[in-house]
Amino acid sequence: MRIAVLALQGAFLEHEMMLHKLGVDSFEVRQLQDWKQEKDGLIIPGGESTTQGKLLHDLGLLDPVRKAIEDGLPVFGTCAGLILLSREVEGNSQSAPVPPRLGTMNMTAARNAYGRQLGSFHTEASFRGIEGDIPMTFIRAPYIKEAAGEVEILSEVDGHIVAARQRNHLVTAFHPELDNDTRVHEYFLEMVK
Numbered sequence: 260m261r262i263a264v265l266a267l268q269g270a271f272l273e274h275e276m277m278l279h280k281l282g283v284d285s286f287e288v289r290q291l292q293d294w295k296q297e298k299d300g301l302i303i304p305g306g307e308s309t310t311q312g313k314l315l316h317d318l319g320l321l322d323p324v325r326k327a328i329e330d331g332l333p334v335f336g337t338c339a340g341l342i343l344l345s346r347e348v349e350g351n352s353q354s355a356p357v358p359p360r361l362g363t364m365n366m367t368a369a370r371n372a373y374g375r376q377l378g379s380f381h382t383e384a385s386f387r388g389i390e391g392d393i394p395m396t397f398i399r400a401p402y403i404k405e406a407a408g409e410v411e412i413l414s415e416v417d418g419h420i421v422a423a424r425q426r427n428h429l430v431t432a433f434h435p436e437l438d439n440d441t442r443v444h445e446y447f448l449e450m451v452k
């Protein structure tokens with residue numbers, strides 16, 4: 260098994276370390292040439308969704324990555340990755356043009372939605388399909404405001420959806436790669452298998 264990690268910006272290294280810990284091979288996608296390698300899944304890290312979206316577009320990666328996901332490539336998006344995968348996004352600047360994104364998941368993400376102070380916090384909560392609570396680190400996090408029927412809700416914190424799945428998509432508003440608990444990554448690797 261070999262997992263592509265989008266490495267344009269943000270917390271990609273922590274995902275690579277997580278995969279390494281689980282004995283799974285990974286490689287970084289920094290340009291179109293990298294994307295052509297064989298892969299069984301893709302991780303889109305946290306960071307700044309507008310920057311990553313713009314880079315995906317400018318590097319010619321947006322369409323090929325979207326196509327691969329639509330064709331069934333398992334994808335795991337954390338935080339900014341969740342925003343990039345959402346069909347609709349709220350909380351973008353009204354004056355700036357809408358930043359490019361993949362938009363393959365049938366839901367609406369609310370960006371920076373907890374307000375400036377509350378956007379970053381740590382908690383523990385249950386996660387459907389995993390036994391016991393999962394540590395959750397949120398950093399200027401989004402949440403899922405609306406999810407269509409095919410989107411399965413996996414976790415909620417304070418009444419907000421913070422993890423979901425749609426067929427080959429897995430998204431978390433929090434950063435499982437920043438905690439020692441490997442179970443969310445293992446959940447994704449099960450989807451890949």
Ligand code: GLN
Nearest residue numbers: 305306307308338339399
């Ligand atoms: N606030 C960021 C965004 O809107 C996401 C933050 C993160 O990925 N930790 O893209």
